[in-house]
Amino acid sequence: MADWEEVKRLAADFQKVQLSSTTQKLSERNCIEIVSWLIDRNMVELIFTSDGKEYLTPSQLVNEIKGELYDQGGRINLVELAKNIGVDLAHINTHLNEVLKGQKDIQHVLGQLIDNSYISRITSEINEKLQQQGQISIGDLTIQYDLPAEFLQQIVDKNIGKTIFGKQDKNDSRVYYTESFIARTKSKIRGALAGLTRPTTVASILNQVDVNEKMFFSLFDQTCMYGTLTSRLPGAQYVPNVYARSQNEWVSSFYKQNGYLEFDALNRLGITDYKQYIKKQLVNEEIYYLNSCIISKSIVERVQADVDECIASKSYSDLQSNLPSVFNEKDIEIILTAALTNQQRQQVLVIDSYVISKAFVEKLADICDELVKENAKAAVESGKYQEYQISLQSSHLKSQKSEEAEEKLDKREERRKKAASGKSGGGAQGRETKTKSTKKFGRGGSKNVTEADDDGDLPGKKTILEIVSADEVREAILPLLEEEALSDVLEPLTAQLLPKLNEKGLETAQNIYVVTVADRTANRRQTHNELQNKLNALIGDVRLFEKGTKLLPQDVQPHLVKYLLKSLCTDIVNEILNYVAAEQNLNTKAETLNNEQKLKFVNELPSDFKTPLLQLVKSVSGQNIEEFMTAVEEALAPCSMILKKIDKKKDRAIVLNHKHQLLEQLNKCEDVALALHLATLAIFTTATQCMLHASGRHVSAILAFLKQYLTEEQATELTSYHDFVTLMLSGGSEVENAKEKLKEKLALIKRIANDFKRAGSEK
Amino acid sequence: MVDEGTRQTLSKIPLLKTKAGPREKELWVQRLKEEYQSLIKYVQNNKEADNDWFRLESNKEGTKWFGKCWYIHDLLKYEFDVEFDIPVTYPTTAPEIALPELDGKTAKMYRGGKICLSDHFKPLWARNVPKFGISHAMALGLGPWLAVEIPDLISKGVISYKEKTG
Numbered sequence: 001m002a003d004w005e006e007v008k009r010l011a012a013d014f015q016k017v018q019l020s021s022t023t024q025k026l027s028e029r030n031c032i033e034i035v036s037w038l039i040d041r042n043m044v045e046l047i048f049t050s051d052g053k054e055y056l057t058p059s060q061l062v063n064e065i066k067g068e069l070y071d072q073g074g075r076i077n078l079v080e081l082a083k084n085i086g087v088d089l090a091h092i093n094t095h096l097n098e099v100l101k102g103q104k105d106i107q108h109v110l111g112q113l114i115d116n117s118y119i120s121r122i123t124s125e126i127n128e129k130l131q132q133q134g135q136i137s138i139g140d141l142t143i144q145y146d147l148p149a150e151f152l153q154q155i156v157d158k159n160i161g162k163t164i165f166g167k168q169d170k171n172d173s174r175v176y177y178t179e180s181f182i183a184r185t186k187s188k189i190r191g192a193l194a195g196l197t198r199p200t201t202v203a204s205i206l207n208q209v210d211v212n213e214k215m216f217f218s219l220f221d222q223t224c225m226y227g228t229l230t231s232r233l234p235g236a237q238y239v240p241n242v243y244a245r246s247q248n249e250w251v252s253s254f255y256k257q258n259g260y261l262e263f264d265a266l267n268r269l270g271i272t273d274y275k276q277y278i279k280k281q282l283v284n285e286e287i288y289y290l291n292s293c294i295i296s297k298s299i300v301e302r303v304q305a306d307v308d309e310c311i312a313s314k315s316y317s318d319l320q321s322n323l324p325s326v327f328n329e330k331d332i333e334i335i336l337t338a339a340l341t342n343q344q345r346q347q348v349l350v351i352d353s354y355v356i357s358k359a360f361v362e363k364l365a366d367i368c369d370e371l372v373k374e375n376a377k378a379a380v381e382s383g384k385y386q387e388y389q390i391s392l393q394s395s396h397l398k399s400q401k402s403e404e405a406e407e408k409l410d411k412r413e414e415r416r417k418k419a420a421s422g423k424s425g426g427g428a429q430g431r432e433t434k435t436k437s438t439k440k441f442g443r444g445g446s447k448n449v450t451e452a453d454d455d456g457d458l459p460g461k462k463t464i465l466e467i468v469s470a471d472e473v474r475e476a477i478l479p480l481l482e483e484e485a486l487s488d489v490l491e492p493l494t495a496q497l498l499p500k501l502n503e504k505g506l507e508t509a510q511n512i513y514v515v516t517v518a519d520r521t522a523n524r525r526q527t528h529n530e531l532q533n534k535l536n537a538l539i540g541d542v543r544l545f546e547k548g549t550k551l552l553p554q555d556v557q558p559h560l561v562k563y564l565l566k567s568l569c570t571d572i573v574n575e576i577l578n579y580v581a582a583e584q585n586l587n588t589k590a591e592t593l594n595n596e597q598k599l600k601f602v603n604e605l606p607s608d609f610k611t612p613l614l615q616l617v618k619s620v621s622g623q624n625i626e627e628f629m630t631a632v633e634e635a636l637a638p639c640s641m642i643l644k645k646i647d648k649k650k651d652r653a654i655v656l657n658h659k660h661q662l663l664e665q666l667n668k669c670e671d672v673a674l675a676l677h678l679a680t681l682a683i684f685t686t687a688t689q690c691m692l693h694a695s696g697r698h699v700s701a702i703l704a705f706l707k708q709y710l711t712e713e714q715a716t717e718l719t720s721y722h723d724f725v726t727l728m729l730s731g732g733s734e735v736e737n738a739k740e741k742l743k744e745k746l747a748l749i750k751r752i753a754n755d756f757k758r759a760g761s762e763k
Numbered sequence: 764m765v766d767e768g769t770r771q772t773l774s775k776i777p778l779l780k781t782k783a784g785p786r787e788k789e790l791w792v793q794r795l796k797e798e799y800q801s802l803i804k805y806v807q808n809n810k811e812a813d814n815d816w817f818r819l820e821s822n823k824e825g826t827k828w829f830g831k832c833w834y835i836h837d838l839l840k841y842e843f844d845v846e847f848d849i850p851v852t853y854p855t856t857a858p859e860i861a862l863p864e865l866d867g868k869t870a871k872m873y874r875g876g877k878i879c880l881s882d883h884f885k886p887l888w889a890r891n892v893p894k895f896g897i898s899h900a901m902a903l904g905l906g907p908w909l910a911v912e913i914p915d916l917i918s919k920g921v922i923s924y925k926e927k928t929g
Contacts, residue, residue: 003792007825010799017806018818 049086056087058095065092065099065113069106074118078111109151119155120163126156127164134181135215136166138174149174172214185211186219193227199239202229247271251281259296260327288338291330299323303339307355311347314359351492365497365504368476372501375472376508380516385509470494473501524582531579532641538572539632539643541691544651544658546625548690556701561625564693569620569628576616576635577601580609583639595621608638652689659685666753672742673725679718679753680706686756700726714752721745772902776805782893784853785826794854795825798896805898816909817845817901825849828858828897832905834913839924841913845905847877857888858897860905868921871912880904 035055038044046055056064064085069076078096082089096113100106105116122145130136141152156164156176167182169175192209206216220229227240247269255261261282266274278287278294286297303323310317323332336350349356379385473494481490542564549560577598584605593601595617602613612634619631633643659682666678677696684692684702687709694702703722707715721742728738779797783790802819809815819830829846843862850856859877866876873879884904888895895903916922 003789003796007792007795007799008823010796010803011821011825014799014803014806015820017803017810018815020810 047087047091050082050088051086054086058098061085061087061091061095062098065095066103066106069113069115074115074121076113078113081113110148112147123155123159123163127159127166130164130166130176130178134184135175135177137172137176169214170218175214182219185215189216189219193238193240196227196238196240196243198243199237202236202238205238248281251277255282255285255296259299260293261295262293264292288335290327290334292328293331295335300335300339303335304341304344307340307344307348310355311344311357311359314357314363316354316356316360318354349496351496356493361493361496364477364481364493365500368473368497368501369504371472371476372505373508376505377512379505380509380512385513470498473497528579528641531575535572535575535632535636535641536644538568538575539629540646540651540654541693542568542572542625543629543646544654544691545693548684548688548692549625551688551690552692552701552705556698556705558623559701560692560694560698561623563695563698564625565620565622565628568693569625572632573598573616573620576613576632576639579639580605580613584609612638655685655689655691658691663754666750670746672739672746673729675746675749676718676721676725679749682753683709683756710756714756717745717748717752721749766907769902769907772808772906773899775808776898776902777801778891778894779854779896780893782854784851784855785824785849786851791825794893794896798825798898801896801898805902816906819845819897819901832862832909834909836914836917841917841922841924854893854896855889857885857895857904858900860900865916865922869912869916871908878905878908881907 035044035046039046045058047058047061048055065081068081068084072080076084078092079089082092085092096108099113100108103115107114126136126141138149138153138156141147141156142149145152153174157168160166160168160176164176166176166178169177188209188211189205192205196205202213202216206213211219227238227243229236229238250269251261251266254265261278263274266277271277275289282294287294288297288300306317323335327335336355340348347358349358349361376385379388474490477493477497478490481493545564545568546561549557549564552560577593581601598617599614602610602617605613612631616628616631616635619628622628636643662678662682662685666675666682669675669678673696677699680699680702681692681694683706684690687706692702700722703718706718710718724738724742724745728735728742777800779794779801781790781794781797783794785791806815816834817830817832819828821828826849827846828849829844831842832845833840833842835841843864845860845862847858847860849858857880859873861876862872862878863876865872866874871879887903888900891899913922
């Protein structure tokens with residue numbers, strides 16, 4: 001029963017345990033209550049940790065802060081501190097003063113606690129770095145240590161000479177150097193500067209030697225006696241003395257040798273303020289400033305000599321080739337203004353860089369003389385000159401009448417001019433603009449050109465007849481110019497010559513015109529007479545033809561009259577109109593006009609011509625010969641022509657003559673149809689002693705009329721021949737056959753016509 | 764489930780090993796020993812935690828248990844008699860702890876003053892047979908019951924403070 005014993009023992013133990021006194025332990029809850037009660041009563045001062053489970057006394061906190069600071073190597077952030085100790089940052093902040101109060105070696109910097117051990121550590125670090133790099137700036141340190149610049153500055157200042165061995169930069173208190181660094185830099189700079197022979201920007205020097213800019217400028221004065229700096233700015237240039245010296249030497253020797261000095265060259269040498277430089281460098285020289293260079297007096301003298309020679313030799317001189325090639329046009333212009341005396345100026349013409357003596361220009365003008373004369377003559381002959389005269393007069397009239405019209409004319413003129421100048425082609429344009437540019441500067445020599453140009457624009461003088469064109473002048477003078485290698489100035493020279501030549505041409509034209517006008521009047525009188533005779537003959541013919549027509553049957557007459565009016569009468573009208581046109585100085589050919597155009601033309605004539613001529617032109621399209629005859633008579637009156645009286649003897653002669661002509665033609669004639677026509681007319685003339693003007697169409701009618709005069713045999717022959725002719729002309733299947741027959745009968749017909757003459761004469 | 768405090772308390776009570784009821788002679792002794800050891804440990808724990816809240820003793824066989832339990836409310840100690848028998852089917856069936864004084868005073872009680880245990884108790888017990896013993900029944904059953912019911916009964920005025928007699 002040991003087990004039960006044991007149970008009993010255990011029960012006893014249990015009772016003992018239950019009876020043993022309870023340990024008087026405060027539960028956590030109670031403790032919190034008690035403590036909060038105590039704090040409430042201000043009986044104890046405690047700080048809660050941030051998790052609220054622990055309390056600290058303030059002095060413990062101070063101790064903990066110090067401990068942490070030590071732990072962290074003398075520098076700790078307050079936030080980190082709060083985290084490490086486990087209290088609220090606010091508590092740290094309130095108790096910070098207590099920490100700092102007693103301790104002079106702890107400082108509060110930018111939310112961090114730093115003690116002297118840390119400071120001494122970083123000073124030695126800084127020193128080490130300084131010794132390594134030779135140079136250190138507070139800026140770099142602030143980045144490295146993440147501390148405020150002032151604080152670091154203070155530390156470094158305090159320790160310089162003690163633990164930090166270096167020197168403060170005089171210009172920048174934030175930078176420190178070691179002596180050796182300065183010495184090293186100085187020798188670097190000295191080396192670089194000594195090595196330079198040409199001006200170099202400071203920036204590139206710095207790049208090369210790896211020295212910072214401030215350093216360079218502060219050390220420059222101590223190091224360098226080899227050159228100068230243009231300024232103290234980063235963009236400055238270093239100019240070595242050796243360079244300046246050689247520059248000066250080059251400039252003076254170049255000037256001495258060549259007598260001029262280009263600004264461009266100076267620029268290339270790096271002298272930007274060349275005017276100042278030249279003043280300094282060439283003090284005792286007499287120099288002329290040009291656009292792109294300066295020149296010595298000797299060059300000006302040379303130019304003068306050239307010009308003199310050019311005048312003396314009556315030729316030209318090309319300054320561009322005589323002077324150094326560097327001079328541009330403006331320069332030459334300036335030289336010329338400086339060099340030419342007034343007297344010389346009058347004797348030469350300056351075009352671009354060419355100085356051309358007036359005598360030479362004269363020579364060119366002479367070459368063109370022949371051309372001018374020819375052209376003037378041509379102008380007068382072609383009537384252009386007259387037109388010009390008229391337009392000149394009319395423009396004077398117009399200019400009085402209205403300004404607008406003038407402007408219009410002006411514009412038209414300009415347009416014409418433009419068109420004319422356009423002919424010269426694109427290549428010439430450049431040259432032309434050049435002459436214009438010279439115009440701007442009002443150079444003496446080119447004044448004439450300018451004036452000539454302006455003339456065209458002045459009102460009243462605008463219609464200048466171009467006797468010679470620019471192209472012609474160019475062509476004329478080109479050979480000589482090419483010979484002289486002056487083709488460059490062809491255009492300006494042409495422009496120079498043209499107005500003069502034109503003037504001369506106009507004069508010549510005037511002379512020629514006066515002469516020709518005298519000739520013309522004589523001529524006209526003669527032609528007037530001739531025309532009068534011719535018209536008389538024609539009108540006589542018409543009269544005789546009409547008489548012949550009257551013999552024919554009534555029904556045929558109108559056709560023949562119409563034909564007569566269409567042919568001969570129209571010729572007469574044309575003659576008269578031509579004459580009138582010539583009288584009125586109008587260039588019209590009446591033959592080319594149809595009836596309506598004629599009427600229109602007549603309507604435009606002065607009134608003393610208008611009415612009778614109108615009548616005449618109308619009568620041609622009428623039906624009546626008499627009407628026409630009266631109209632002709634009236635029309636001839638204002639033309640100062642007279643119709644001769646009818647002379648019967650003369651008429652007979654004319655008729656006889658006409659008949660002979662017809663027979664002659666007939667005998668020569670090989671054309672079968674024409675032969676019949678001629679034969680018919682001839683027979684008619686012989687039979688009636690009257691002339692007849694008829695076309696082939698009327699042949700059959702005339703034949704019918706002639707039957708009474710013919711023998712039967714003759715009549716049948718002619719009729720059958722006529723039938724074959726119609727057959728042939730109708731173009732039927734028997735054309736060939738008819739032709740054959742006609743050819744056979746041709747001789748017969750001819751014989752009949754000739755024979756009839758005999759028979760007629762027997763009667 | 765049980766609250767955090769109870770769970771912690773529970774974890775400190777040694778578990779039992781022998782599964783035996785009062786009818787099994789040899790093994791019951793063994794079981795009873797383990798019960799005592801467990802109870803001793805529990806009481807010790809309570810005392811150390813200044814949380815002693817009952818006195819228990821048993822008959823010689825360890826089948827009947829009786830004693831006192833108390834609850835401190837508003838700095839006043841309310842004390843009640845406690846008794847229970849070990850069922851024959853123990854430890855499969857949990858002991859039915861009774862507070863005879865409070866019989867009829869609260870709805871959370873069976874006739875004879877047996878306390879109504881929480882819904883969780885039975886399954887928890889069943890899962891832990893035979894590891895749970897009397898100390899567990901006290902900690903899991905009576906302890907929480909007192910903590911819930913006593914303040915309620917006091918506020919209802921069903922029980923009132925009696926000047927300490929013992």
